[in-house]
Amino acid sequence: MSGACSLIYEVAWIRLLSLVFGNTVFALSAVLTSFMGGLAMGSLFFGKFCDKLIRNSGSSGDSNLLKLYAFLEAGIGVYCFFTPLIFKGIEAIYIKAYQGLSFYPFTILRFLLCMSVLLIPTFFMGATLPILSKYFIKNYQRLGKGVGDLYAINTFGAVLGVIFAGYLLPTLVGIKMTIYMTAVTNMGIALLILLLAKLSTHRSRLPAHSLPATSTSLWPVGASAQGGERWHSIAILVAFGLAGLASMIYEVGWARVLALILGSSTYAFTTMLVTFLAGIALGSFLFARLWGKRRVSLAMLGAIELGIGLTAFAMMPILGKLPYYLLELSPTFGNSFTGIISLQFIFCFMVMLIPTLLMGAAFPIASRLYTKNLPGLGGSIGRVYGANTFGCILGSFMAGFILIPFTGVQATLWLAILINSFIGITLLILDQKRAFFKLCYGCLFTIPLTGIFWVPGWDKAIMTSGISVYASCRHNEQLGERIHNKNLLYYKDGANCTVSVVREVIETRRIPYLSSDHHDRVNSGHEHSEALYLKVNGKTDASNVKGDMVNQLLLGYLPVLLHPDPQNAFVLGLGSGITVGALAQYPLREIDCVEIEQAVVEAARYFNNYNHNVLKDPRLNLIIADGRNYLLATRKRYDIIVSEPSNPWIAGISSLFTREHYELCKSRLNRDGIMVQWAHTYSMSEQDFKMIINTFRSVFPHCQVWFSTKDDILLIGKHNEIKIDYQILSERMARFPQIRADLKNLSLNLPPSIFSCYLLGEEDVQKFTAFSKLNTDDLPLLEFSAPRNLYTLKREENFKGILRYKTSPLPPLINFEPDEFQKSDFYCNLGICCFDRGLTGEALKNFLRAVRIEPQNSLSHMYLGRIYLSQGVYLK
Numbered sequence: 001m002s003g004a005c006s007l008i009y010e011v012a013w014i015r016l017l018s019l020v021f022g023n024t025v026f027a028l029s030a031v032l033t034s035f036m037g038g039l040a041m042g043s044l045f046f047g048k049f050c051d052k053l054i055r056n057s058g059s060s061g062d063s064n065l066l067k068l069y070a071f072l073e074a075g076i077g078v079y080c081f082f083t084p085l086i087f088k089g090i091e092a093i094y095i096k097a098y099q100g101l102s103f104y105p106f107t108i109l110r111f112l113l114c115m116s117v118l119l120i121p122t123f124f125m126g127a128t129l130p131i132l133s134k135y136f137i138k139n140y141q142r143l144g145k146g147v148g149d150l151y152a153i154n155t156f157g158a159v160l161g162v163i164f165a166g167y168l169l170p171t172l173v174g175i176k177m178t179i180y181m182t183a184v185t186n187m188g189i190a191l192l193i194l195l196l197a198k199l200s201t202h203r204s205r206l207p208a209h210s211l212p213a214t215s216t217s218l219w220p221v222g223a224s225a226q227g228g229e230r231w232h233s234i235a236i237l238v239a240f241g242l243a244g245l246a247s248m249i250y251e252v253g254w255a256r257v258l259a260l261i262l263g264s265s266t267y268a269f270t271t272m273l274v275t276f277l278a279g280i281a282l283g284s285f286l287f288a289r290l291w292g293k294r295r296v297s298l299a300m301l302g303a304i305e306l307g308i309g310l311t312a313f314a315m316m317p318i319l320g321k322l323p324y325y326l327l328e329l330s331p332t333f334g335n336s337f338t339g340i341i342s343l344q345f346i347f348c349f350m351v352m353l354i355p356t357l358l359m360g361a362a363f364p365i366a367s368r369l370y371t372k373n374l375p376g377l378g379g380s381i382g383r384v385y386g387a388n389t390f391g392c393i394l395g396s397f398m399a400g401f402i403l404i405p406f407t408g409v410q411a412t413l414w415l416a417i418l419i420n421s422f423i424g425i426t427l428l429i430l431d432q433k434r435a436f437f438k439l440c441y442g443c444l445f446t447i448p449l450t451g452i453f454w455v456p457g458w459d460k461a462i463m464t465s466g467i468s469v470y471a472s473c474r475h476n477e478q479l480g481e482r483i484h485n486k487n488l489l490y491y492k493d494g495a496n497c498t499v500s501v502v503r504e505v506i507e508t509r510r511i512p513y514l515s516s517d518h519h520d521r522v523n524s525g526h527e528h529s530e531a532l533y534l535k536v537n538g539k540t541d542a543s544n545v546k547g548d549m550v551n552q553l554l555l556g557y558l559p560v561l562l563h564p565d566p567q568n569a570f571v572l573g574l575g576s577g578i579t580v581g582a583l584a585q586y587p588l589r590e591i592d593c594v595e596i597e598q599a600v601v602e603a604a605r606y607f608n609n610y611n612h613n614v615l616k617d618p619r620l621n622l623i624i625a626d627g628r629n630y631l632l633a634t635r636k637r638y639d640i641i642v643s644e645p646s647n648p649w650i651a652g653i654s655s656l657f658t659r660e661h662y663e664l665c666k667s668r669l670n671r672d673g674i675m676v677q678w679a680h681t682y683s684m685s686e687q688d689f690k691m692i693i694n695t696f697r698s699v700f701p702h703c704q705v706w707f708s709t710k711d712d713i714l715l716i717g718k719h720n721e722i723k724i725d726y727q728i729l730s731e732r733m734a735r736f737p738q739i740r741a742d743l744k745n746l747s748l749n750l751p752p753s754i755f756s757c758y759l760l761g762e763e764d765v766q767k768f769t770a771f772s773k774l775n776t777d778d779l780p781l782l783e784f785s786a787p788r789n790l791y792t793l794k795r796e797e798n799f800k801g802i803l804r805y806k807t808s809p810l811p812p813l814i815n816f817e818p819d820e821f822q823k824s825d826f827y828c829n830l831g832i833c834c835f836d837r838g839l840t841g842e843a844l845k846n847f848l849r850a851v852r853i854e855p856q857n858s859l860s861h862m863y864l865g866r867i868y869l870s871q872g873v874y875l876k
Contacts, residue, residue, distance in 0.1 A: 002128050006128075007157075013087075014028065021114070024496060030107075031118070034119070038119050040393070041386070042126020045126075046072075046378070046382065050127075072124040072127050073124075074190035075121075076121050076183075077187035079121050079124075081179070081184075083117070087117065094633070099633070130379075130381045133146065133367075133378065143367070148285065151363050152284040165178065166273070171779065233370060236366055236369050237384065239301070240388050241387040242391055242423050244392040246308070248391075248395030248399060249415065249419075251276055252395075256493065257351075257413075261347065264651055265786075266787065268651075268787075269651050272352075275356075279355070283357035283360020284364055287361035298431035299431040299432070302425065304365060305362065306428070306444065308420045311355045311358065312420065313451050317456070318351070322347060323463065335791035337787075363385075366388075405494060410457060418448055422445065429442065460500065461488045464491065486533075489502060490602070492602060494597045495598070497537050497599075500535045505530060544576070544610050549745075549746065550748075554706075555642055555644055555678060558706065561754065562716070562722070563672065570592045570636075570668070571592070571594070573646075574595035575644060578610050581611030585738045594626070594630045595622065598624050627645075628661055637668055638670065641669060644678050648688075648692070648782050648783065654782045654783030654786070657775055658775050658780065662700065672719075672720075675718070676715070677696055679715060681710065681798040683792060688782060689798045691775055692775070694769035702718050703716060703717040704716045706759055722811065747833070750829060753829075756833035761812065806842070824851075827849040828846070831850060
C-alpha cells in the first residue's frame with residue numbers, strides 16, 4: 001500500500017504542479033527531480049538511522065523500527081493532506097518571481113520551490129525500503145530473496161498506484177479528493193503498524209560473528225587478497241547509479257517513440273508507465289523465487305546489465321516496424337476502447353518486458369553484493385537505492401534537456417544501450433582474473449557499437465504518420481502508399497514532442513468543359529496541388545488544405561472584425577502561424593504568441609507563403625513557454641485572446657478546456673475584449689462536445705458559437721453582451737486589402753458570408769448545454785472521456801445537433817438598417833453562402849425570408865427551385 005500511495009501522490013502532484021509551473025519539460029523535470037531527490041536522500045539517511053536504531057535498542061529493536069515506520073507513514077499522510085493548499089500558496093511566490101527573473105535564475109527558483117514543498121514527504125517515502133529490509137531480513141543467506149520480495153511488493157504497489165491515479169480516481173473523485181483519500185490511507189497504515197508494534201515480541205537476530213565472511217560469500221578471492229573490496233563496493237554503487245541513469249533514458253525514449261505509435265492520450269502514457277513498473281516488479285519477484293538464496297557475483301550483475309543493453313539493442317529495429325504491426329493487428333482488436341488499451345499493452349510489453357525484467361533483477365543482486373553484514377543492512381540498502389535514484393534523476397535530466405533535443409530519440413536510446421553494455425562488460429572484466437576472458441568480454445562491446453551503424457534508422461515518414469490517430473483510414477490499403485508519397489520536409493525531436501512537416505502532391509481529375517467564349521473545349525486530365533501538413537507526434541495540427549485554412553484564418557480575422565477597436569492580441573499556440581498571420585493583417589500594436597515547443601516555430605517557417613511571413617513581423621512577441629502558465633504569471637491585459645490548442649484527447653491539453661483556464665483568460669481580457677476558443681465536432685461524443693461549450697459558457701455567459709467548417713467551431717466570449725457593429729465590420733472587410741483577399745479565397749469576403757458562420761446566441765447556447773457537465777482542473781473529465789471517443793464518427797451528428805438549436809440567422813447587430821429591398825437581397829446572399837457551405841436547411845430558411853420580404857427576388861426563387869428539386873419536391 002505504501003508503494004501505491006507514493007505513486008498516486010506523484011501522479012496527482014504532477015497534475016497539480018503543472019497548473020502552477022506549466023506543462024513544459026523544464027517544469028516536469030523540476031517536479032520529478034524534486035520527487036526522486038527526496039526519495040534518494042530519505043533512503044540514504046534512514047538507511048543509516050535504522051542500523052543505529054537497532055544497535056541502540058537492544059531487544060526492542062524491531063518494535064522501534066515499526067514505530068519509526070508508523071511515524072513516517074503518519075507524517076506522509078498529514079503533510080500530503082495539505083499539499084493542495086500548500087501548492088496554492090506557492091503560486092503567489094511563483095507569479096511574483098516570474099515578473100523579475102530571467103530564464104536561468106527563474107528555472108533554479110522553480111526547482112527550489114518544488115523541492116521545498118516535496119522534500120518532507122518524499123524524504124519520508126525514501127525510508128520505506130531500508131526500514132522494511134531491516135525489519136524482515138533476519139538471515140544473511142536469504143538477503144537476496146528478502147530484498148527481491150520487498151522490492152517486488154513495493155513496485156507492484158506502485159503499479160496499482162499508477163492504475164488508480166492514471167485510469168480511475170481522477171474522474172471518479174477528482175484530483176484533490178484522490179490526495180485526501182491517499183493521505184487517510186497513509187494514516188491508516190500508520191495506525192496498523194503501531195498496533196503491530198505493540199503486539200510484536202522480541203525476535204532474536206543472528207550475532208554479527210555468525211555471519212558468513214565477506215571474502216567467501218561476496219568477493220573473488222584474488223580481489224579480497226589485494227584489498228580490493230572497497231573498490232568493488234564503489235564499483236557496485238557507480239555501476240548501479242549508471243544503470244539508473246540508463247533506465248530513465250530508456251523510459252523517456254521509449255515513451256517518446258510509443259507516443260508516435262500509440263498516440264499521446266493519458267491512457268497511452270499510463271499504460272507505458274504501468275508496463276515499465278510491472279516489468280521491474282516481476283523481474284525482482286522472479287529473481288527472489290529462482291535465485292534469491294544462491295550466491296551472487298559481480299559477473300552476474302554484469303551479465304544482467306549487459307542483457308539489458310543487448311535486449312534493448314534487439315528492440316531497436318522492432319521499434320521502427322511497430323507502425324506496420326499496428327496496421328496488421330488493429331482490425332483484430334477493432335476501435336473499441338478495450339481493444340485500444342489491449343493493443344497499447346501488447347506493444348508496450350513487446351518493447352519493454354525483457355529489459356525491465358532484467359532491471360528488476362538487478363536491484364536485489366546489487367543489494368546482496370554491496371551488503372557485507374546484517375548490522376549494516378539498512379545503510380547498504382539505502383546507499384544502493386540512493387545511488388540508483390540519483391542516476392535516475394541525472395538520466396531524466398539528460399534525456400529531456402540535452403540528448404533528445406540535440407541528438408534525437410533514436411540516438412538517445414543508442415546511448416542508453418552503450419551505457420548498459422559498458423556497465424555489464426566492465427563488471428564482467430572486474431570479476432574475471434584471466435586476461436584471455438577479459439579480452440573476450442571487452443570484444444562484446446563491439447556488438448552495440450557496430451549495431452549503431454548496422455541497424456537501419458527508422459523511417460521518419462512512417463513514424464510520424466499518426467498511424468494510431470487516423471483510424472478511419474488506417475485499415476485502408478492505400479494508406480501505406482499515401483505515406484510513401486509524402487515528402488518529409490522537416491523532422492525534429494523537440495524537448496516536448498516530435499514535430500514534422502510533410503508535403504503531399506494531391507492529384508485531382510479535371511472534368512472537361514467549354515471555355516468562357518464557348519468555343520474552345522478544355523480536355524479532361526489531372527490537376528496537381530501541393531498540401532503541407534504540420535504534425536506533432538504524428539497528428540496533423542495545421543495544414544494549408546482548404547478546410548484548415550478556413551479555420552485558421554477565421555480564428556484570426558473573426559475577432560478583429562467583431563471587436564470595436566482592438567490594439568493587442570494574445571494567441572495560445574503558434575502552429576503553422578496562419579492564425580497569427582491573419583491577426584497581423586490588422587494594424588494591432590502588438591501580438592503575443594506563446595508556443596510550448598521551439599521545433600514548432602522552426603516548422604512554421606515552411607508556411608511563410610500562407611502566414612504572411614509573420615515570424616518576421618516586428619509586432620510579434622514569440623514566447624517559448626506554456627501558454628496557460630504565461631497567462632497565470634503575466635500582468636498584461638489583451639483586447640483579443642485566441643486559444644488554438646491541439647485536441648483535448650491529448651494528455652495535458654484538456655487543461656486548456658477547463659473552467660479555471662477560461663476564468664484565467666477572462667481575467668486577462670480588457671473590458672471590451674473578445675475570447676475565441678477553437679473546438680472540434682469530429683471524434684467527440686455528444687456529451688463531451690456539449691461539456692466543452694458548457695464549460696466555456698459557465699465563465700462567459702455572454703457567448704456565441706460560430707463555425708468555420710463542419711469539423712470546427714469557434715466559441716466567442718466577452719464580459720458583456722456581444723453586439724456586432726455592422727458598419728465597422730463592413731468597413732474593415734473593405735478597407736484592408738490582404739484581409740479582403742484572404743477572405744475572398746475562402747468565399748467569405750462579404751458580410752452575409754461571414755454571418756453564414758454564425759450558429760448560436762446566448763440563449764441558444766444555454767438551451768443547447770442544459771444539464772451538461774463541466775470540465776475542471778480538479779475533475780478533468782474531458783481528458784479521460786475524449787480518448788474513448790477518438791474513433792467515433794460523430795461529426796455530422798454533433799453539427800446537426802447544434803443546428804437544431806439555432807433560432808436566428810444573424811447575430812445581434814447594431815447600425816444595420818437596410819430598406820426592404822436591401823434586406824431581401826441580404827437574406828438572399830446569406831442563403832447563397834449557407835448553400836455553398838452545405839447548410840441546405842439554413843439556406844432554405846434564408847431564401848424563404850428573402851421572398852417573403854420581396855416576392856420578386858428571382859435569384860432566391862432560382863435557389864429555392866434547386867433545393868426543392870434536390871429534395872424531390874415539385875411545386876405546381
